[in-house]
Amino acid sequence: MGDEAPPVKARGLVKRYKDVLAVDHIDLNVRTGDVYGFLGPNGAGKTTTLRMALGLIAPTEGTVELFGRDPMRSGARALEGVAGFVEAPRFYPYMTGRKNLELLAALDGDDAGKRVEEVLEIVELAPRGKHKVGGYSHGMRQRLGIAAALLRRPRLLILDEPATGLDPAGMRDMRALIRRLADEGITVLLSSHQLPEVQELCDRVAIVDRGKVVYEGALADLRRQGGASYRLRTTDDARAYEVARGQSGVGGASADEHGVSFQADEEHVGSLSLALASAGIGILALSPQLATLEDLFFRLTEQDGTDGPDVREGDRNGIANDLVNVLDQGAGVSR
């Protein structure tokens, strides 16, 4: 038990609400030091799983352990070293941010009460700490949620959609904060339907769809399984497309007004670039495609057919929009 046990270990987790199977035999393995992405469309069962992990709702079947302790059996002891929030963090709107943290610190015991100012500084809410939470913006509440979590000096931070509803700057700052916390050694379990967020922050992921885990493992392995995609711009895209089609080890070649797309491993990308040079075609840009995770995500979550309820279709559109937004922001990877 204790430090040797993994931060999160779920086995056969099931949650059923009457006829609705919200979570269907989910297994999770979050290791110490992971920034673990829990990825899936809205309604896929992410939040329900996290609620079970935090002991807020009881599993219909299965177990979940945090550092070897089951919250349903050990109660608050299972949450030692664990902090975070599910859905939007909630506070008493009639109290100031500082007062809210002081109250929560009282429930944490030890020295948490002495750390209120410190955590307010960390999330840059100190100047607004004297204002009532009822007047806070969504982003400020999210940050206050992080501050409340940090009061507990967590070894495991469970965050459910922490960047949802934030503006681009807020999202960037939230990611920077999570990255900093991870760098300090906190294991992070990050639930999200925002692919860029997961791609930027996480090293391991579980992709959940309709209550089931359809993939769990390293993000890099997932990408390798899916095959790397590249986008190519040349001095003569039409001829480059023909060269790519004829090159061994290169698949899925397609061309449009933006250039040529194809899939290949690194060795064959090198061969293709030499072949293009031999053909007298200049390479203007050759870049891995950001959409890889999106492609894999949709491949994993849509392979059961398209007869899902409308809400899922809407969620998929939302995910696609998220990706488009990031692409439009030029998130460091050329198209």
Add this chain to the structure above:
Amino acid sequence: MSSVASAPAAPITAPRSARAPSTLVVYGWELRKLRSQKRTYLGLGLGVILPLIFVIVQNVHQQHDRAGDTIFGRQITQSGLATPVLMLLFESVFFLPLIASLVAGDIVAAEDGNGTLKTILTRSVDRGQVFAAKALAALSYAVVAVFLSAAVATVGGVASWGFNHVETFSGSVVSASEALVLVFAANACYLIPLFAVACIGVLLSTATRNSTASVVGTIGVVILLYIIAGIPGLEGIKPYLLTEQFENWHGLLRTPTDWAPVTHSLWVSALYAVPSLIAGYLVFLRRDVAGG
């Protein structure tokens, strides 16, 4: 939060010893929260205003015979200590149960309304501790409401009509200081059935997850018991109705003191309070905290 990534690296993850707060600490936390809520002061304000209005009206109109239906009503201008007794007679029927239910009915449901139940249940306290603290806070509020109202009535009455001896229900006369003790002892006895009302409120607050439904439901239970008490043919169950226990303190204002109503109210009130608390506790322990 733009400088978060480069903020000075304070040791966020320094190990902390695991020492969970006691239930007493959680109770103190609940009281601090109560002090921050407007609803708390609404109830207490009512408990203060009503005796003040009574004293002012009595002073203005000087129609002393109006309150003369009871022995203490007839003494209204003879001793200020008759005022708190008259107020308890009046407020015990409906007013104080309403004030007690305002907080008891809200105390768990408000957490649902704010979505804060998940916030507090992911800290270092067990659900049982949270429930115990909330129940204790609801009872504490009832204590404060009753004694605050009694104190205001006493101060107002004594300021208007003096600190004089009073005649009790049995016709014997007690000194002013003894009457003062009896006044507060009577209020303490009244708390016994009022605690049961608060426990019903806590149960409804836990089960319904809706503040309004819980407050109205608690008062509804009180009204229902009054209605049952008034139904002909049901006289046999009348001694076991919670509302009948609201008069348990009358025995204190007799000579010799009649303790029978107080002891009777103790176990009758327990019949209402204990199952309510146990049911509320079990619901609170087992409930899924979803939403919010």
